[in-house]
Amino acid sequence: MATHNLRVVSDRGAARGPLLQVDGVSLEYRTEERIVRATHRVSFDVHAADRFVLLGPSGCGKSTLLKAVAGFVPPCEGEIRLDGERVQAPGPDRIVVFQEFDQLPPWKTVRQNVMFPLRKSRRMSRAEADECAMHCLDKVGLAGFADAYPHTLSGGMKQRVAIARALAMRPKVLLMDEPFAALDALTRRRMQEELLALWDDAAFTLLFVTHSIEEALVVGSRILLLSPHPGRVRAELNSHQFSLASQGSAEFQAAAQRIHQMLFDVPADTADTTDTQVPRERPAARQYRGKPS
Numbered sequence: 001m002a003t004h005n006l007r008v009v010s011d012r013g014a015a016r017g018p019l020l021q022v023d024g025v026s027l028e029y030r031t032e033e034r035i036v037r038a039t040h041r042v043s044f045d046v047h048a049a050d051r052f053v054l055l056g057p058s059g060c061g062k063s064t065l066l067k068a069v070a071g072f073v074p075p076c077e078g079e080i081r082l083d084g085e086r087v088q089a090p091g092p093d094r095i096v097v098f099q100e101f102d103q104l105p106p107w108k109t110v111r112q113n114v115m116f117p118l119r120k121s122r123r124m125s126r127a128e129a130d131e132c133a134m135h136c137l138d139k140v141g142l143a144g145f146a147d148a149y150p151h152t153l154s155g156g157m158k159q160r161v162a163i164a165r166a167l168a169m170r171p172k173v174l175l176m177d178e179p180f181a182a183l184d185a186l187t188r189r190r191m192q193e194e195l196l197a198l199w200d201d202a203a204f205t206l207l208f209v210t211h212s213i214e215e216a217l218v219v220g221s222r223i224l225l226l227s228p229h230p231g232r233v234r235a236e237l238n239s240h241q242f243s244l245a246s247q248g249s250a251e252f253q254a255a256a257q258r259i260h261q262m263l264f265d266v267p268a269d270t271a272d273t274t275d276t277q278v279p280r281e282r283p284a285a286r287q288y289r290g291k292p293s
């Protein structure tokens, strides 16, 4: 596997060793008619406080990898370890925030939605769970909507509730599967900003799936590039230096273009950087053969 530094920086928490280890993991779906291989021998390490992004084209197995880390899909080959323990089932140490806006039970208020997993996991008394829920809702700017029902909220607000609910559980790893993909561009940008502000505050460990190169550079401190279906590791990058503020800069554009080339091996002089979304439909790309200059 090639490891590239867009800029060399030290890894926060690296001294403690990896928190999450994905080691040679192949994932398959078995139906009566056929076997679909979603990923092939994928390996990566996530350290505490990393914002680790899985980036690749549609169908390369990003969501399936996230589900495997969550414990919903067992590897057919390889192993996933969290804090040295083999992942074999879902657990409260790994919480997933999905793209869909309907992940909040509609019959519960915002506050009840955040309290529910805290109470269900028997971590806290009702009063403690209530206090924790209000604290987390305050962090995402929704304390004033604690007694509202989800159907009265915008898509962005629902995603904020889902994030508050996840962070309230203090998971070892927060798993996010294209959480902002269904939002309009302005809201998406604001949500990215808020997620980074939350991370500045709490330095949680994030595993984030996207097919947007720009979002990967903004949100991620490290990025794993996956090849088209079935997903194989193409490269791993450090991207700590980028933020929303650097998005229009020449350095940011150059990094986006380089990632595009690494994913699709497009010659530099023909690469189109006006649209840096990883295409949803694309024929199998040629293998990436070397480190970019």
Ligand SMILES: Nc1ncnc2c1ncn2[C@@H]1O[C@H](COP(=O)(O)OP(=O)(O)OP(=O)(O)O)[C@@H](O)[C@H]1O
Pocket: 029, 030, 031, 036, 037, 038, 056, 057, 058, 059, 060, 061, 062, 063, 064, 065, 211, 229
């Ligand atoms: N439940 C399923 N049964 C059979 N095949 C599946 C199932 N879910 C996903 N797949 C297949 O596994 C492969 C990986 O899918 P996955 O959703 O993980 O990709 P992805 O990279 O997250 O794509 P996207 O960006 O479009 O969400 C695809 O070929 C897909 O068709």
